[in-house]
Amino acid sequence: MNYLLQIGFDNSHRLSRKEYFFEYRGVRFKLVQRNPRKWSDALLTIIPDMDGTAEELAFARAAEYLSALAWQNYSTVAFWQSGTCSWSGELSLDEAKPFMSTPPRIPSSGIVLGYDLTRIPHVETDEQRKALALFREAHASNNDYLSFLFYWQVLEVKGRRPEDVVDKTRRKDRSRVRLPKSDIDDLPLAGQTLGHYLLDDCRHAIAHIRRKPGKKTLDLDKAAERIRLTHSVWVIKAFAEYYIRENLGLSNQLCLCRQRRNDFPTFVDSQTMRRSQFKQAYPSARLIRRFIRRQ
Numbered sequence: 001m002n003y004l005l006q007i008g009f010d011n012s013h014r015l016s017r018k019e020y021f022f023e024y025r026g027v028r029f030k031l032v033q034r035n036p037r038k039w040s041d042a043l044l045t046i047i048p049d050m051d052g053t054a055e056e057l058a059f060a061r062a063a064e065y066l067s068a069l070a071w072q073n074y075s076t077v078a079f080w081q082s083g084t085c086s087w088s089g090e091l092s093l094d095e096a097k098p099f100m101s102t103p104p105r106i107p108s109s110g111i112v113l114g115y116d117l118t119r120i121p122h123v124e125t126d127e128q129r130k131a132l133a134l135f136r137e138a139h140a141s142n143n144d145y146l147s148f149l150f151y152w153q154v155l156e157v158k159g160r161r162p163e164d165v166v167d168k169t170r171r172k173d174r175s176r177v178r179l180p181k182s183d184i185d186d187l188p189l190a191g192q193t194l195g196h197y198l199l200d201d202c203r204h205a206i207a208h209i210r211r212k213p214g215k216k217t218l219d220l221d222k223a224a225e226r227i228r229l230t231h232s233v234w235v236i237k238a239f240a241e242y243y244i245r246e247n248l249g250l251s252n253q254l255c256l257c258r259q260r261r262n263d264f265p266t267f268v269d270s271q272t273m274r275r276s277q278f279k280q281a282y283p284s285a286r287l288i289r290r291f292i293r294r295q
Contacts, residue, residue, distance in 0.1 A: 004087040004096055005055060007043040007062045010036070010106040010140075013075035013115045017282060020117050021093065022256055023266040027061040030093050034101075036111055042098040043079075046087055055084070067132035068120035070139065071250075075115070078106045078140040107142040116284045122252040122269055127157045131244050138237070144229045145206050145218075151233065152203050154240040158247070162203075163195030165247070166239050170194055176246065179238035186231050194235070202232045256281045 011033075020031040030044040043066075045058045059081060070077035082100040123129050131154045138150030155162035169177060170193075189197045201216040206229075211217050219225050244250050254267040257278035265281035272278070 001049065002087040002089050003047045003049075003055075003084045004099070005045050005047050005058055005084050006082040006098060006100055007045075007059065007079055008040040008082040008100070008102050009043060009066055009077060009079035010040050010104045011069070011073075011075055011077050012106065013073045013112045015115050015117050016284075017117070020256075020282065021265055022117070022281070023264055024065045025061050025267075027058050028093060028264060029062065029065070030096055031117070032098055034098070036104060038103070039098075039101045040104050042082070042100075044093065044096045044098065046093055046096070047084065063133065064123055064129055065120070067129070067136045068123060068254075069117075070136045071132055071244075072120045073115045075112070076106050076140050077136055080105075106140055117256055117282060118280055118284050119253045119255055120267065121250050122254045123250075124252065125248070128244070128248050128250050131157045131240075131248055132250075135240055135244060138240070144226070144233045148202055148229065148233050148236055149206060151236040151240040152198070155243050163193075163199040165243060166195035166198060166236075167193050169239060169242060173242075173246070177238050177242045179235060183231060183234050183238075187235065188228065198232065198236055202229065202236070 014036065015031075015033060018033050022029055022031070027045055032042045032044065034041055043062050045062070047054050047058060063079065066077050066079050069075070082098075082102065085099050087096075121128075121132075123132065134150045134154045134157075138147045138154075141147045141150070152162055155165045184194060187194070187197060188201075192200070205211070205216045205218045209217075218229075252269065254269055255273050255278070256265050257268055257273055258265050258281050259276060259278055268276075268278055
């Protein structure tokens with residue numbers, strides 16, 4: 001007896017189709033978009049004989065894929081395991097439908113339409129995977145304190161001190177950090193380097209409620225303190241983006257393709273796509289809109 005695994009997820013940037021099929025790193029999924037104001041979306045995959053190892057692998061692949069999707073579309077994505085149900089070996093993934101309905105979990109900030117499932121970043125190292133997972137969780141959180149800690153940890157995945165990464169980047173490559181100068185000017189650095197301020201007045205202040213005299217402490221009930229942390233999150237987020245893009249080298253992409261019309265869509269790298277004459281599995285939203293305008 002096989003089992004159908006459902007992974008629930010929220011995605012703030014809506015894709016152009018209701019359903020997609022794709023294979024990501026050896027695991028086949030069916031993605032089902034639902035009414036985002038009522039229910040969360042679903043990733044479905046078939047697990048053989050309730051194999052715990054296969055279930056863990058499928059969940060890990062889904063998590064990695066959702067991290068890549070969130071990065072590609074700059075969307076807010078949260079996910080969780082909804083559950084499993086028995087699934088006859090005679091039934092295909094095409095026949096699978098979500099069997100659990102849960103309300104959305106991410107904070108509502110409006111719905112953005114018209115995104116594609118054609119390309120995602122190619123996660124090639126475990127450091128990239130961990131950094132994208134941290135970035136995904138930070139971006140999906142509605143709590144600035146938690147977001148700051150996750151963005152800060154992005155800068156730690158290669159073992160360097162984040163404050164040194166920030167200060168070195170400001171000295172040598174600040175023009176490539178996508179951050180308005182005014183966002184840093186608004187921070188109360190008080191003579192500190194930006195890296196030391198983010199470490200001592202933000203990271204340590206969040207992590208340690210009791211501090212030595214003279215050290216910055218947080219007062220969660222002061223509006224000015226909450227505003228300061230919000231501005232600090234904007235800054236550390238920009239450095240986390242830069243770090244993933246430049247220091248971790250997340251520059252290659254995977255394309256969702258198939259060689260023949262009835263083939264199961266799979267994510268392949270650009271070299272494989274050219275060498276094996278793959279074609280894009282689904283038309284992009286831009287092409288769909290262009291087709292509609294011509295009718």
